[in-house]
Amino acid sequence: MSRGVRRAAAVALTGLQGTRVMVEAAVSHQLPGMTIIGLPDAALAEAKQRVRTASAQVGLPISDRFVTVNLAPASLPKQGSGFDLAIALAVLSASEHVPTAKLAETAHIGELGLDGSLRRPVGLLGAVIAARELSFSRVMVPLEAAAEARLVPGIEVVAADTLLDAIAWHRGEGPPADQDRAAARSPRPPAPQPDSDADMSDVVGQEEAVEAMVVAAAGRHHVSLIGPPGSGKTLLATRLAGILPDLSPPESLVASSIASLSDVALDTLVTRPPFESPHHTASSAAVISTGDARGIRPGSISRASYGVLFMDEAPEFGRVILDDLREPLESGTVTISRARIHASLPAKLQLVLAANPCPCGNAGSPETALSCTCTPHTRMRYLGRLSGPLTDRIDLRLTVRRVSSLAATSAGRSPTSADLRERVIAARARASARLRGTPWTLNGEVPGEWLRGESMRLPHSATTTIDRALALGALTVRGYDRILRVAWSISDLAGAARPGRSEVAQALALRGGAT
Template sequence: MTLARTWSVGLAGVRGAMVEVEVDIAAGLPGVVLVGLPDAVVRQSVDRVRAAIANAGGEFPVRRVTIGLSPASMPKQGSGFDLALAAAVLAAAGAVPEAAVDRLVLLGELGLDGSVRAIRGVLPAVLAAARAGHGQVVVPAANAAEAALVDRVEVLAVATLTQLVAHLRGAERLTAHLRGAEPALPPVPELGDVVGQAAGRRAVEIAAAGGHHLYLAGPPGAGKTMLAERLPGLLPPLDDEAALEVTAIHSVAGTLPPEAPLVTRPTFEAPHHSATMAALIGGGSGQIRPGALCRAHRGVLFLDEAPEFPRAVLDTLRQPLERGQVTIQRAAGAATFPCRAQLVLAANPCPCATAAGDTACTCSPLERRRYQARLSGPLLDRVDLRVELPPVTRAAWLDGLPAPESTAVVAARVARARAVAGARLAGTGLSLNSEVPGRLLRDRFAVPRASLRLAERALERGSISVRGFDRVVRVAWTVADLAGRTVPCADDVAEALGMRLQRAAA
């Protein structure tokens, strides 16, 4: 009777959990027993491993083989356990030394020909291995650049099972895959390309400086999509911790580009209005995967033609936007994904959506109200900035007006405002004005009552809710930071309130 063990990693959301793979070969009727809550894909790995070993020149043991995946109470999903199962079976059969696989972490899917194929979620898996104290990780060659982002682990890249066996036997040792230089990033969309729309440009700048959600309304061609696409270019690059966090999400989602495995810029997600709830928030019938909201973590989620989205789908955004994370429950378990993204909504003022705006609108007042009511009040109450964009005039388009400020100029101003806010919020665990809770706004960062008179009147009239009042104050702090003021003045509060009430007034 022979027993061998090695290690792999299971995923729950963007967190990896170590899985011990044990293989016991005993006398008895030939057969394979796989235990430890495997899903259908993991159960099918036995057939993949058997064929891969045979086609790689080895021999699968014709005895009673028991494979255990521990902890047994954790569901195991996906094809990433194939390589670990094959190594443990070969070690138990005596084809490779048991000591060579005892502390080794192996990730990868096996083809029937013995090739090692790429899998999702390599980065969070390698991070979990590093936290558990493992020094070496074997990954598919296609995932090597992603795995090498973790500094504390030696990454060994393999393309075939034969290559792995030669390494374990000591015949042809694999060399560690080193982290390569980051490729040059393509230029961001230029804010200077947006013609006119001073109010829209101002709103995008405020949104970038404070991390506020934004609603843009206007006729077709007014520049709603252009402004939204230029918002990520105004945001500062991701720091190392945030970059790894965002990269891990895209690794699990399978959207990580192989040529640039580390995401260093804020992401931009723009799902189509036919997207389902699972596509927007996350889910899936098998392994739970992040949706567009989670993939936009530390970036921008843009919903163009927002009223065309099903209202039930839009309303599922409310709780995640408040908490900054979403937990998806399934009968077999749960997965939690971070989703601290900036939401940008864009909508036409009415169903006919003429380029001339209200002057050529053929919709009745009832049709306009029904169309705008597709965006629920509770969702819009969480949006700090609401801007009505007018049609672009001939003068702005053809008369050679002075060029507007470029992305670089506005981004520098946004960076200074964020630095001021970060210094003010030092010690609170917060970095953006949009994240400050109401209690801190009233106690530690109180605005003078004289500056709040307009907002207080709006609260008394019912024009804004208490949540809306706090959001007006947060935006006022951002406006003050952009202007270089230490405390918001009445003009800052008035500008913040005007951007919140603009759609209601329209």
């Protein structure tokens, strides 16, 4: 006799995008067994062994008939072990062990151990956020991940330490699992925290470069630093994240979700801008992000969202990696397309490229006692690894010199990161007020067509220099627009209503042009 189809809700993540999945279970008159259909990956297909063993361990064996589990929609590929809890409850409901009242209205997220314990799956925070966006009012998660799930506002979190706890809750036989029981579980790696000791006051003798980094932070502009070894390029780049404001609540959720996809257990949301610095030997998948039947794996470009991606020794990176940066820098997203997977991850970041002027590092450095040993062709080929289309997307191109002993010992208090952060916050507030009612909040996001539009167009007297450079072919239209964006950031830092001739000239100089 058929016992009908029982359903339990779950959430499938493709990148950060969630899809409602209904786990359907039905018992039929065939030889004992279980099958899972609906495009499961290998880890998900193995759930039938975990479910059958765990159910027996908690004293509720599933039906001795054949059980079919369908993951709907069937056309959507599904990855990972996070469906285990929903599958187990649907199968036990089909075996008349669990009532159906709350199964379909609660999103179930959890991996099942053979002893019936529940474990945190990869991407749990993103799945909880997706459940809220899919209009679920309640989510059931493993007890060890309850604190992480409760970081998401607007959704009820039910914590279950074991499959038996989950069954008891659905039966109405007691409160959710006691939080104290989570202490017995093995600790997971904590979320990485920025280095709070890194301060911009560590930079000495580079006042112009520090001010340029403040301009970059105010508008989220991309920066390149060219200079000999020991000139402070790495020091400037690593201090940039420290002068950025705290993440807004929406940005914090996105950054935390990306960290969750990297299998980082979170006790608190990520509130400070992340800093990523991949080594030049990193693969394209590690930097740009990748995905396959096992799921989406964010690379450095996504983990740096709303923060800083620092690529030291940039010419040493593979040409494919550098060229793959171009589209994400324009769109703010990175798209992953595979045979059965199509996903987009955020890539709203500040790119900082650092490079020596030549392989030996001494070209164009008159203050050094060492002369360059590279041929002109070698120098040109070295920096030529940074393609024109990529460098055209860089707003600020700084040449950094080594600090002289006089500059290094000069008197005076260097501005701290906290001091500079206050200036950046004030400048961003001015930009946000001006851009109210538009899709943008920062100058670095504003399209050039809007800046050149009737309402925002600067007078010809202010843009004479860059108009001439554009006419002579020294600037592309993209470069022209990026200079306008930087000029608005300089104006916001100065508290001016709009850029004038001096702000536009300074923006052109920061891009490496002549004023």
